[in-house]
Amino acid sequence: MSHEPDNVNATPPPGAMPDPLAEALARLEPAPARLDRDALLYAAGAESRRSTIRLWQLTAGFLAAVGFMAGMAAKQPPIVYIDRDSPPADVSPKPPAPATNK
Amino acid sequence: MGPEQVADLVDRYGAALTLYARQWCACPEDVVQTAFLKLVRLRTPPDNLVPWLYRVVRNGAIDASRAAHRRQKYESAAAHEASQWFVPSDDPTGLDARQAAGALSQLPTETREIIVAHLWGGLTFEQIAQTMDSSAATCYRRYAAGLEALRAQLGAVCPTNPTT
Numbered sequence: 001m002s003h004e005p006d007n008v009n010a011t012p013p014p015g016a017m018p019d020p021l022a023e024a025l026a027r028l029e030p031a032p033a034r035l036d037r038d039a040l041l042y043a044a045g046a047e048s049r050r051s052t053i054r055l056w057q058l059t060a061g062f063l064a065a066v067g068f069m070a071g072m073a074a075k076q077p078p079i080v081y082i083d084r085d086s087p088p089a090d091v092s093p094k095p096p097a098p099a100t101n102k
Numbered sequence: 103m104g105p106e107q108v109a110d111l112v113d114r115y116g117a118a119l120t121l122y123a124r125q126w127c128a129c130p131e132d133v134v135q136t137a138f139l140k141l142v143r144l145r146t147p148p149d150n151l152v153p154w155l156y157r158v159v160r161n162g163a164i165d166a167s168r169a170a171h172r173r174q175k176y177e178s179a180a181a182h183e184a185s186q187w188f189v190p191s192d193d194p195t196g197l198d199a200r201q202a203a204g205a206l207s208q209l210p211t212e213t214r215e216i217i218v219a220h221l222w223g224g225l226t227f228e229q230i231a232q233t234m235d236s237s238a239a240t241c242y243r244r245y246a247a248g249l250e251a252l253r254a255q256l257g258a259v260c261p262t263n264p265t266t
Contacts, residue, residue, distance in 0.1 A: 021253050024197045026221040029189040033120035035131050037112060040138060044108045047142040 103147050108138055115152065118222045119159050121187060125215050126163035127170065133162040153229040156219055160233055197256065205255040213248035216241050 116134060123130035137158040141147070148154035187206070188199035206214055212234075219225045219233065227238040227245070234241065 019249060021249055021256070022221060025202060025217075025252070027193070027196055028191060028199055028202055030117040030121040030222050031186050031189055033112075033116040033131055033134065035112060035116055035120070035135060037109070040112060040135050041105045041109055043135075043139055044142045045105045047139055048104060050143075 103142055103144070105142075108142060111141075111151075111155070112138060115155060115223075118218075118224075119155060121222055122156060122215065122218050123159050123163040124187065125211060125218060126160075127166040129166055130163065133159055133166055136162055150229065150232075152223070153225060153233055156223060156225060156229075157233045160215070201256065202252075205252050208255065209248050209251060213244045213251075216245045217248050217252075220245060 119134045119137070120130045123133040127133060137155055140158055141151075141155065187203040190199045191197065206217070209217070215234070216230055219230045220227065225233070227241045230236075230241045231238045
């Protein structure tokens with residue numbers, strides 16, 4: 001004799017008589033989960049704030065980039081020093097000016 | 103989804119989800135915790151929250167089991183820890199928790215996960231079918247066959263053929 005139910009192609013109708021074995025099994029309470037509830041909630045809180053933190057990070061990075069670009073744009077042109085070949089200073093005594101008779 | 107809602111979900115479904123994950127892996131708490139964190143990361147909660155949780159836990163537990171196999175550290179954790187599946191019952195007329203867990207551990211994994219999801223997770227066969235990428239009829243067929251196998255092992259009375 002087969003233990004297969006008569007109608008195996010459909011789920012039981014809502015008014016079907018519950019199986020006593022299933023009821024007895026369902027009365028067994030699952031062992032409590034050894035979840036670290038505090039750690040889980042802490043991590044959940046951090047995860048829920050992650051998008052906000054990321055937004056602030058992006059905003060700060062954008063503002064830093066804008067500031068850098070503005071600083072580069074406003075920067076004065078560099079001072080260029082050019083060495084010129086200047087003639088040596090004339091240190092020879094000047095000849096006396098000719099005397100004029102008025 | 104805020105931490106308060108997550109706390110409520112943990113309190114309501116944590117134990118059943120852990121029992122469900124225990125069918126595959128030896129670290130069910132880690133899998134369940136990861137599933138809850140994945141839920142928090144979602145911008146909008148899924149429509150079918152509980153079946154979604156079961157699906158994520160199932161995938162995570164299977165992945166964890168595969169990883170354990172790769173590391174060669176598995177030791178048939180499901181059967182090994184069967185005695186820890188349920189709280190020992192004080193009801194003398196009820197089933198013995200250890201005996202029931204032992205009988206459950208003897209079932210094929212596909213059958214056992216359906217029974218666990220239906221009896222302790224409260225999922226309908228349609229929801230279980232979505233979780234397993236199967237059909238509701240197949241899930242019910244496996245559920246019924248699993249109950250019959252448990253009935254034979256536990257010596258319980260068949261409701262459709264009452265003794266006279």
